[in-house]
Structures are given as C-alpha cells and as structure tokens.
Amino acid sequence: MGYFDAASAAPLHPVARQALQVSLDEGWADPSRLYREGRRARLLLDAAREAAAEAVGCRPDELVFTPSGTRAVHSGIAGALAGRRRIGTHLIVSTVEHSSVLHSAEMHEAGGGTVTRVGVDRAGAVTAEAYAAALRPDTALACLQSANHEVGTEQPVAEVASVCRAAGVPLLVDAAQSLAWGPVEGGWSLLAASAHKWGGPSGVGLLVVRKGVRFAPQGPVDERESGRAAGFENIPAIVAAAASLRAVQAEAAQEAVRLRELTERIRARVPGSVPDVEVVGDPVRRLPGVVTFSCLYVDGETLLHELDRVGFSVSSGSSCTSSTLTPSHVLRAMGVLSEGNVRVSLPPGTAEEDVERFLDVLPGAVSAVREQLGAPVTATAATAREDALVVDSLGKRCPIPVIELAKVIGDVPVGGTVRVLSDDEAARLDIPAWCEMRGQEYVGEEPAERGSAYVVRRLS
Amino acid sequence: MGYFDAASAAPLHPVARQALQVSLDEGWADPSRLYREGRRARLLLDAAREAAAEAVGCRPDELVFTPSGTRAVHSGIAGALAGRRRIGTHLIVSTVEHSSVLHSAEMHEAGGGTVTRVGVDRAGAVTAEAYAAALRPDTALACLQSANHEVGTEQPVAEVASVCRAAGVPLLVDAAQSLAWGPVEGGWSLLAASAHKWGGPSGVGLLVVRKGVRFAPQGPVDERESGRAAGFENIPAIVAAAASLRAVQAEAAQEAVRLRELTERIRARVPGSVPDVEVVGDPVRRLPGVVTFSCLYVDGETLLHELDRVGFSVSSGSSCTSSTLTPSHVLRAMGVLSEGNVRVSLPPGTAEEDVERFLDVLPGAVSAVREQLGAPVTATAATAREDALVVDSLGKRCPIPVIELAKVIGDVPVGGTVRVLSDDEAARLDIPAWCEMRGQEYVGEEPAERGSAYVVRRLS
Known part of the structure; x- marks a missing residue:
C-alpha cells in the first residue's frame, strides 16, 4: 500500500504518539491555574514552546500555538495588517499561496484593503524582483510560502525577505510544507506552520511574530498564548507537535536525500512510461518528497479512484475532483496542464518498493482512464475538410x-x-x-x- | 488528593482516551480526500457528528466542531450578528457570562454595535422578564449561559428562549458548564460547548446553529465544517470528544445525585466550621458539582496555595489571584463578597472521602491565612473615640x-x-x-x- 499524500497530512510520527500519551495524563489541566495540575500543564507547555522555537529558529516568546496552520495564517495576516494600519492597507501575496492566505487576502479586499498578487513562472516560482516591483509606500505586509504545496517548488524566501526588509515591510512566510525539513532561512518577520504536515497531531499550528514586528491581534480579547490564539490550550497535542518537529528535523538531512532520489525516479520515468504527460514544478529547487505531473486526456478524479483501487493514495489539482469544479489555482497561475493532474508527496520513510510499484501500475491506470473516455491513442492524419x-x-x-x-x-x-x-x-x-x-x-x-x-x- | 476544579478542565474520561487511541490510527488523514485513508477519516468524523448531535439534541448538519469552546462562542456570536445585520446591531448578554461572550460583546461595541448587559440577582440568576425588557426592534442576538461557571447557578434558559423566540430574536446558549449533564432545554437557536469540560480532550468545541437561523460566518472563507470552523479537522480529538460526551451523559443522572449530595454537605457544613463565610450561588437551581463560598479577611491566592499544599486543587474568583487584579466579574455582578473566594467543582467520580477530608482541612487553612494577615478573630468592643x-x-x-x-x-x-x-x-x-x-x-x-x-x- 502507498500513502503518497504527505503534503496533505502525514500519519502520526511515533515520537508524537509517545509524547501525546504521556501528556494526556500530565497536560490536561488549565496552565493558568496555580495548583499542581495547572503547574504541571504550564511546565509542559513552556517546554514545548522552547522546543518548537528552537526548531523554528526563534525566541520562545515569539512563538504561539494556534489550533491549526490555517488559523495561524488567518491570525498572522490579520494581526500584521492591523498592526500596520497607519502605514497603509496594501497587501502582497503570490498567486500560488495556500488557500488560507488567498482567502485572507480576499477578506482584506472586501474590507477595503488592496492586494497585489505576484505571478509565478512556469515552474511555479516567484522572483524577488517581482516582489520588489510590487512594494509600495502603503504596503503593510507581504506573504510568501516557503515551498508550494501542489508542485513542491521552493520559493526564494531569503531574497524576498531582504527586499521586503529594505523597504521596511514585514514578510509572513507560510512554512507549512517545509518546516519539517529545517528552519526557514532569511530575515522573515512572521511565520506560520501546521503540525499535521510533519507527523504531529491535528489541531496544532504555530505562529511566530518576530520581536519588533507591529502586531495587533484581531477578534475578541483572550489572554491565552500572549493574546494571539484564543481558547484553552491543547497541551497534549502541542507537546506531541513540538516533539515530532524536533524528531523529523533530526532525521531530515538523511531522509531528504533518499526521498529526493525517489521523486527523481518518478520525474524521470513517468514521461517515458506514460504518453502525453507534463511533469510540473521546478526540477531542482523543490521539496524532497513532492512530484507533480498532468496527463492529457485524463479525468483527475477517475484516475485517483483507479490509483486508490490499486493501493495508492495521491491527490490532484485537476478540475475534475469532487471538491471543486475549477482547476487548482496553482496550476492555473503556472499556466500548465491541469487535466489528469497527480501530486505524489512521499511521507518520510516511504519504501523504495512502493515507489517502484507505483511506477509499474501508473501507465496501466492512465491508459484505463483514457480508454474509458475514448481518448485518441495517436494523432490521426486525416484529409482536410474545411478551413x-x-x-x-x-x-x-x-x-x-x-x-x-x-x-x-x-x-x-x-x-x-x-x-x-x-x-x-x-x-x-x-x-x-x-x-x-x-x-x-x-x-x-x-x-x-x-x-x-x-x-x-x-x-x- | 483532590482535584476539585472540574469547571475549569476535567481529566480525560477513560472512554475519551480509548476513542482517541483508536482514531489516531484511523483518523489522521484529510476527510475531504477521495482515497481510503480520507474516506476512513470522513466516516469517523460523520459518526462523531451524529453522536454529538444526538447528545445535544440537534440535527447532525446543524453541528460543527470548532477548536475550542471559546472559538465556538466567538464564531457563533460573530456569525449570528452578521447574519442579522439588516435587522440591527443590538446584542443582549448577561453580566455573568463567560469572558469569551463578554469579550465578543466588547468587540461588537468597538465595531459600532450596541450591547445591553442584563444584571443578575444575588444568587447569580437572570430573569426572563429582564431579557424581555432588554429586547428591542433592532436586537440581532441574545446570549445566555445555561449555568454559571463560577457559582454554578442555573439560568432560566427555556423561559428566556421563549421570550426571545416570541420577539423573533435568536438566543445563543453557552452550554459549556451543563452539557455533560444533559441537553439544554427550550427553543434556543445557537449553542456552544467545550469538550474538555466533560472529560473530552482539549482542542474541541462545538457550535450548533439551528436550521433557519440566519448565520454568516466571519473571517476568511474556508470550506471545512460547513464553512463555520476554519482549519484542518482534528478528527481523533473530535471522535474522543463525542464518545466521552455520550459516556458522561449516560452516567449523568446517577452521578448528579451523588455529587449534589457532596456539594450540599459543603454548602451546609462550611458556614459552621469556618467563621465569616458567605456561600454564594443559588442553593437549589445549580449545577450538581459546583459550590462556591467567600471567606472574609482572606487573600484568595494565599488560600489557594494553602489548599494546594494540603492536596486540594480549587479555583478562586478573588481579586487576589495572580492572573488578575480585579475581582471576578461574576461575583461583582452578584454583589457578593469576593475576598477569600473558593470555587469547588467536583469531577464525576469524586470520592466521598476526599470531600470529607477537604471539609476537615478547610477551617485550618482559612485560619492559617487569616493569622498570617492579622485578621480580627472577633469584633472587639472598644470605647468610642470620635464620630x-x-x-x-x-x-x-x-x-x-x-x-x-x-x-x-x-x-x-x-x-x-x-x-x-x-x-x-x-x-x-x-x-x-x-x-x-x-x-x-x-x-x-x-x-x-x-x-x-x-x-x-x-x-x-
């Protein structure tokens, strides 16, 4: 069996499971209470914050835990925009951000703010020059993902951060896809991430706001997590999230080499074994475990079912998937083929045999779908009829x-x-x-x- | 040892722990995905929603899971107010609501809305008449807790709901303290609750919006949980929350009788064994496990430490606790003594011996604090000096x-x-x-x- 959708959610890391078990007994009480159960919970929370901050490369008091990566992005963007309202209401995002960023931008526009959407090249990458050109005197915030969630392309975060810094504009980095592989380089100002992407439990995100960055939390006042994440702290899950982040980062260097080799095989061999395929995303500057390709004349949802039937779980940015009727905004922004789109994202520990078996079954799965749809096998040479x-x-x-x-x-x-x-x-x-x-x-x-x-x- | 702060957070119920274990393996994937891991997660989520809805007494499609009770309240109030913006911007709350409600009200005021705060009697209860008097043609929403979190007093929710219904105004009930004991009676429109209050894990709240209630979710668009709770669903915790809610409700009738008898003992015996004590909250219409009293001439924080030292974990609405410098808004609204305030909230399963031991050690703890502070033992009769x-x-x-x-x-x-x-x-x-x-x-x-x-x- 192959679960090849780690970019969506990774199964719980053994370290996370162990940490969760222990802290279910020790971390259920209210950490703001003075009695022993509260003090124990507070100690766990403080230790988890220290560990997560070290993994991110920030100070513990710059990091708060949120209920999800999505909420970290929502709160981070809203708080940073509000904190710089006096400077202006201009927001910069790339066209290939996660929906949590793009939906925050839409809300900002609906509230009267302005948004510049920076485009990408055919590989899905922005340039620092494009961000520089988008910066204005009234720019309150710029956002950029560390790596793209659909095609794996890494963004030039450090360059963009330095361009923003020179203009005095904070950069928020959505590091959801890359934090497992190591801290985000460069002089970013805010960072958001999500634990279930690195084998932590669901229900934990993190938001980092560097000291000195103007930040005004939005929503009703709440004293928890420095006023930046309302609601009772989910300590057992937070402890598990922090522990697994350290664990995956410790394994990252070695595992990255291995997964990169496996995705390289897919990149190299799929175009040979499946006719009419376009592999998308940057071939070099990319996440180790992600490879995405699109197959002409294929309905993405049917292909997903076909692959599921033979034991592989992948996702698709095709318009033909059940949850949406429009093609993925990422593929659209890149200007690449969206039909028959398949994203393979390998979780750490993926066995070589599973990848080989995937490569074996893929051509048959694609041609089965094409046959079903009556797709042309070869371009037929026919006589001219009309102009x-x-x-x-x-x-x-x-x-x-x-x-x-x-x-x-x-x-x-x-x-x-x-x-x-x-x-x-x-x-x-x-x-x-x-x-x-x-x-x-x-x-x-x-x-x-x-x-x-x-x-x-x-x-x- | 006695953990007597269940109104703050309850330790994990054994059923919750078991459900969590199982669904860590089955429920980590994205429930919106079409492959097997996604379908399994979806099945678990659907089953949990069915179970929770049955326990609340609503339809499954009326209930969404949120990251906490606080977030359920925030989203519920914001969505209901926005949904009825055309009718007006008047909001009614009681003066003894949880801070999540009061802070939502403050935010609403800061945004230009108006708020009426309905007062309570010395027992902490509102009246339906007071809500009726507060209703206006431009009232968008009324909020009322099912029972008070600091003194245990039950509110006349059904009566208030019918007054609101007659005026066409939705009532949002904060059921955080009472849902473990059974569904909330009456024709309420929205309901919020929090799993860690009933022995579920942290990180799960629930928000119910009855069919036909106008509701416009606020914040950036997100397709999860019917668009009412952004972010990746925390399915293992949700499954555990739903399972434990059913479990505690099944045990509720019997356990309520037992805890009521134990808190009755505290209500009856504390005023006899500790001089200068005021027991607060309604003596009859109250939660089974909560009893609150205030001790004259006592610093709440010192008393909490003293009780912690002898093995009891309780909380306090006194001004003298570390987290706040002002007395609890609940005690203030009731007009009762706030100094030396102690809330005892017994978790289900509390042993009779622990309560007896608490009653044994309390007088000594209080007098130790009073001695430390140099409090008067008896009122001294002295000669008149001046007017x-x-x-x-x-x-x-x-x-x-x-x-x-x-x-x-x-x-x-x-x-x-x-x-x-x-x-x-x-x-x-x-x-x-x-x-x-x-x-x-x-x-x-x-x-x-x-x-x-x-x-x-x-x-x-």
Missing part, C-alpha cells in the same frame, strides 16, 4: 473538450484553425497547455453564445 | 482594607461612621459585602484624593 472547423463541447467537462480537439486536429489542414466551444472552466487552461505540448498554435479565446470559443491553428 | 474615623488603606491590596475596617469598627460609636480610604478595586465590592454580613450600614462611596472613601455606619 474553420468547430467542435461543440458545450456541457462537457474536462478532459472531454481536449479529447475532442485532439480527435479533429488531423482533419484541419496545416495553417487552418479549429474552434472548440466549451463552457468548462478548465478548457481555458488545458487547451493552451495542449497546444504547447503538441506544438500547435493557441490563437486565443473568443466570446461565444455560451461559454467561449478557443481557437487553435494547426502548425504541423 | 468620623478614617482608615487609610491606600496602597494595600484585598483583603487588607476589610481587615482594617473590621479592626476599627469597635472604636466607632453606634450611629457613627468610619471612612475607609482604598485604591484597591476589590474594596468597592468587599466593603458593602462585609457590611451586609456584619449587619452594618454601607453608606456609600465618595471620591478621594487617591482612590475612594468607603463610608460605613456602625449600627450595632
């Missing part, structure tokens, strides 16, 4: 519009165009991506009576 | 001003007055309370150069 062919894919969902395009392209004379009518959001991303993969020209999008017409010119 | 005596207690903290008043009252001729100068916040509450206990007349408070002068007339 401007129209494919009506209205009402059909990803990946059908692309499949129908692929089926007729052979009917188009070289130099001629085909219009694909589609009202599926994914087509806007996937038709240009198909053109790039196939060496055809994507002419552009035209409004149509329903949906849009995507115009493609046959080049070869 | 208007002044006691300068400036710079002295609770309970010293009251001790000094008690020492000089014998020097005041019957009918004469004494002025106590004090700049301690607690004096405002404790001097009138002392007068009531001693049968002397509290004339009133006068401004002074520093602090206030509290005027007392000797009647006997």
